[in-house]
Amino acid sequence: MTSTPLQPEQTDRRRWFALAIVMTAAFMDLVDVTIVNIAIPSIQEGLGATFSSIQWITAGYALAFAAGLITGGRLGDIYGRKRLFLIGIGGFTLASALCGFAANSEMLVASRILQGATAALMVPQVLSIVHATFPAHERGKVFGLFGAVVGLGAVSGPLLGALLTEWNLFGLEWRPIFLINLPVGIAGLILGIRYISESKAPKALRLDLVGVALATLGLLMLIYPLTRGEELDWPLWGHLLMVGSLAVFAIFVRYEQYKVRKDGSPLVELSLFKVKSFAAGTAVQLTFGVALGIFFLVWTLYMQVGLGWSALRAGTTGIPFSIAVSVAAGISVQKLVPRFGRKVLQAGALTMVAGLLIYIWEADRYGMAIHSWQMALPLVVMGVGMGLIVAPLTEAVLSEVPRGHSGSASGLINTMQQTGNALGLGLVSVVFFFGVIDDGLAPSQMGMAFVDAFQNALWWAVGVLVIIFGLMFALPAHSRAAVEDGDGDDAEAQGSVALAKESALTP
Incomplete structure (x- = not known):
């Protein structure tokens, strides 16, 4: 008993x-x-x-x-x-x-x-x-x-x-x-x-094995030449692979349409892209991942290789950024998004741009003599901007997606962000090393070359964030969760938000 x-x-x-x-x-x-x-x-x-x-x-x-x-x-x-x-x-x-x-x-x-x-x-x-x-x-x-x-x-x-x-x-x-x-x-x-x-x-x-193979092949054909291109002096086969990746992705789309008709179990639910906010949101996730992939790798190389800082000094320099992201993310979800909706995300993109511009100015002004405390201001500004984006973004993207597809949509959003991250890392050889960093540089020249390359890469990140700001106009002005009271039953959508927070903070 x-x-x-x-x-x-x-x-x-x-x-x-x-x-x-x-x-x-x-x-x-x-x-x-x-x-x-x-x-x-x-x-x-x-x-x-x-x-x-x-x-x-x-x-x-x-x-x-x-x-x-x-x-x-x-x-x-x-x-x-x-x-x-x-x-x-x-x-x-x-x-x-x-x-x-x-x-x-x-x-x-x-x-x-x-x-x-x-x-x-x-x-x-x-x-x-x-x-x-x-x-x-x-x-x-x-x-x-x-x-x-x-x-x-x-x-x-x-x-x-x-x-x-x-x-x-x-x-x-x-x-x-x-x-x-x-x-x-x-x-x-x-x-x-x-x-x-x-x-x-x-x-x-059922598992769509052909879809898995096509998606993986297309990604490899696009990213591998970007990563190896500068080192191999941009061979012809690299350009052909990148162009060919577009054909592979086109075949992937046609095959997924066929799978829907055949057995209703495609790898990607293509009907989701008919939802305007979802299509725009996945584009935002992809481009946001590109910006993060570019920034975090070149930032590390700039501090440790260019400026000659220790790993501990570089790690502690980034703490203000991480704290700012966490604080701003909490405030955006609890206070700002329910009142201002999409404008919060757009403000986040512009705030990140402001932080990058401050960083570019400081890198140019102080050169090799820059200190950790001088980086705190641009990093905090960037962190606040990122926090305003990462927490509410997935909820905004999913707000018009049918509840029955929310799980599939969540996985696709995270995949797009991670794909963008990989693409951004691949682009580092273009925006950071190409035309700026040369293996033949003397040690005395290497530091300032990294400073110049860092500024060049940040300008690319600024351009990507401006594109993101424009794409955000296609998101709903207020997400469904912000307009309606909600009953907490849409577990998939809530789970997606948590997953987005995790993925977006993965540089």
């Missing part, structure tokens, strides 16, 4: 354990990207990596993550979210070990691609598990916790990376930034087996 009242308590305890496990996995993925950025110069020196390899250490992860997100989500629906989460976190942990013990830059790039692919299996299951584990009335609290995790990850990633690199634990130099994932991943795997409950989609689905 006494076992009956204990059952709800046990169930409650299990679901909160499950939440802690999946949130730790999401945190691990978020930190792993930001932690790598700050250690890039140390990796380059330790492995003798070329600039192209450095790009692929970051772009390879983003590309594999982007290409696999929708597939990972669909696999969880078909074969079970718990199963795919465990496979993902196990693979992510193994890939982290391979990264930590990489003998050369080629092995590290391959391991990072594997890491991105396994993250694409793990991350989509996080919110699906939350949906299956928690009733609708508790999800608001859960998504609030996700926001806190995102803020913590944004602040702690660069700082943790800087500390681990500076401490040089056991003489391993940069390698602990990857090896730190091992105990966390192993614990998550063991506890996940015990506490996470299995769930699947109520309707049987």
Whole structure:
């Protein structure tokens, strides 16, 4: 008789354990990207990596993550979210070990691609598990916790990376930034087996393997030549691949239309693009990802290679930016968006432009003599602008999407943002190195060359943000969630917002 009242308590305890496990996995993925950025110069020196390899250490992860997100989500629906989460976190942990013990830059790039692919299996299951584990009335609290995790990850990633690199634990130099994932991943795997409950989609689905192959091929044909182009002196085959990628994407669209007619299980629900706000919103996500991909890599190279700063100094310099993002994101969702709607996002784009212009001016005025405290102003301004965009963007994009497609739409939005990130990282060779950085430069010339290249890259980022500002006019003036009271039942849309917060803060 006494076992009956204990059952709800046990169930409650299990679901909160499950939440802690999946949130730790999401945190691990978020930190792993930001932690790598700050250690890039140390990796380059330790492995003798070329600039192209450095790009692929970051772009390879983003590309594999982007290409696999929708597939990972669909696999969880078909074969079970718990199963795919465990496979993902196990693979992510193994890939982290391979990264930590990489003998050369080629092995590290391959391991990072594997890491991105396994993250694409793990991350989509996080919110699906939350949906299956928690009733609708508790999800608001859960998504609030996700926001806190995102803020913590944004602040702690660069700082943790800087500390681990500076401490040089056991003489391993940069390698602990990857090896730190091992105990966390192993614990998550063991506890996940015990506490996470299995769930699947109520309707049987099929995996669109041809769609996966076409989408991945198109992305590779576009991004690979951009990444290797400057190093290989822009060969003809690179231009042909980039042009050919457009044909592959056209074939992908036609095939997805065929899949809809054949069995109703395409990889991408193309009907979503008939919704004006969704089509514009995915374009915003793509271009926003490009801006972030460009900025964060060149920023790291500028501080550590150009200015000669230590990883710790570079990591602590970025703290004001991360704090500003987190604070502005909270205010935008709770106070500003319900009153001003789309104007908040547009103000965010213009604020980021203002921050970039201040940074360009300071880099030109102070040159190699610039100090960390002088960077605080442009970084805070940029962080406020980014915070005004990242938190409410997905809700605005999904506001006119039919509720039944919100899960598919959420995955597609995140994929577009990650694809943009990979594309931006690929473009770094064009906007940062091309015509500015030359391997033949004398050491005395390298510093100012990096300062000039940094300013050049920031002008490109300004141009991208101006495009984003224009695209935002196609978003609804007020999202449905801001106009209506809402009943909290649209778990997919709420989950998308949390996912957007996580993805947008992944440089």
